[in-house]
Amino acid sequence: MSDSRSKAVRKRALGVFQLFAGLVLLAGAAQAGSDWPRVVYSEDGTPISYEVHGSGEPTLVFVHGWSCDLRYWRAQVRHFSRNHKVVTVDLAGHGHSGLQRESYSMSAFGEDVRAVIEAVGSDDVVLIGHSMGGPVVAETAQLLPDRVRGLIGVDTFQNLEEEVTQEGMDEWLAPFKSDFRERASQFVASMFVPETDESLRDWVIADMSAAPPDVAMSAMEHLLKDTMTGEARQVFDGLEIPVVTINADLWPTNVEANRRHMHSFDAVLMQGTDHFLHMARPEAFNTQLAEVIAQLTNSDSPRND
Template sequence: MPYAQVGPDVRLFYTDDGDAMSAPPLLLVHGWGTDSHQWSWHIDALAERHRVIAVDLRGHGYSSVPETGNTPRAMAADLDALLGRLGIPQVVAVGHSMGGQVVSILAVEHPERVRALVTLDPGYGMSAEIAAGFPRMIAGLRGERPHEAAEGIDEWCTNAATPALIRRWHKRRLYGMPPHVLAEAFEAMFVTGDAIGVRPASDDYLARRRCPVLSIWADQGRAQWESGLLKDPASAVLCWEGASHRLHEERPEDFVTAVEGWLHRL
């Protein structure tokens, strides 16, 4: 499988499937504490019509694990470098959870790279009430039992709709993660000065996205909130009520159908 050197201390693992002539390709970006295996439910179906690149972000999966710099902004810069190495001028960037932040940063900071965005229950738009609990979570991630703390955070990501297989899959991924990456990435999503995960920072930054956006949420309130930030008239927001944060893994066929239909309309 391919690797690409995107910086002095960062080599990214990625897979490249499907029709190499299709343009623009799909770039699939996983969430916090997991890796590109998260897209195993979807790659074959998407690759029937698209070139599909699925990448492990820095600190995750088979990619390099830097001692510092495991942040969404650095991850977005890595993706820009990866696309440059692959000679790909533009993609449809698809991101789940933290990956939704990463691809949104890519679209804002490198708009020429992103033809369109698909974000899946993205890791932004958190209220101040929810954010009040983040310092305690980060302390747990930096404490003596970081993986137990991460598992506690992950419980928020599931509900009765989540099959046991998916719960087990994510738990095993979390326990294989370097603890400093879990803490640094979570903190950079929501707490540091340039974090975009909490309102109103989310509003100000995401309003800078100019490309079409398809956003799929499990929460109606946050879905309605994001609909007011989208600039391109081809953008769309969906809410799959009853689904959990793992909505695209729980409903892979619905995810592929929604993305294919929206891209066809584009």
């Protein structure tokens, strides 16, 4: 076969493949009833992947925890996109977002979420953050005070007055630096209770322990340093919006300590579940979350002016 004929055959084959792939994507989008992932650039130029589902205000922005990604909110996307615009975000270094950042701080993550909210164009937002996502959404709220109605933490903000020393931080991080995958697996396993579905537990352990070690270690170091320096408390200075957490009873939540540093704080405790309560017990969690959202929507929030 001549070179010109061979090129023509390859071109036709490529055209057929592209047409087929396009039809598959369209069919998938129609079946899912949602938008495909989008990309926006954070302040430092890192591409941030996010998804938008449904419609209705306030917009609910879900932010995952350490070494997780937007897939961890599947059960909430299906439930809440019936009545709300639901936005899920892959923070930098997670999921399908960029990996070029050198330092994965909570403030930089907050910029990621701000970029997504501005790209979506929502002016009435409830920020929902799981675990590390709690401090991240607090950073975002400082950046967009006129758009954020309230913060909802998911098993986070257990105690803003917790003390961390440099020695304690170094001791905690050492096993991760020695063998990240092994130590991360042990760490994540400790976040579950025996009643949690075994397949869910195994998937989360395998997924989180496969995170890029450089990203995970940087984020963990910043979390601990923010606690040690007081930044974890100071981020709430001047933030006059309600904060509510839906926490498991796996670890104690010090409500009074948090109230000394927040304009308004309340906690809902779910009994007998674990750190991933939104995945382990999605129906019960979604019921609690819907109640908290309703409280924020009907409160005397500045967003109701």
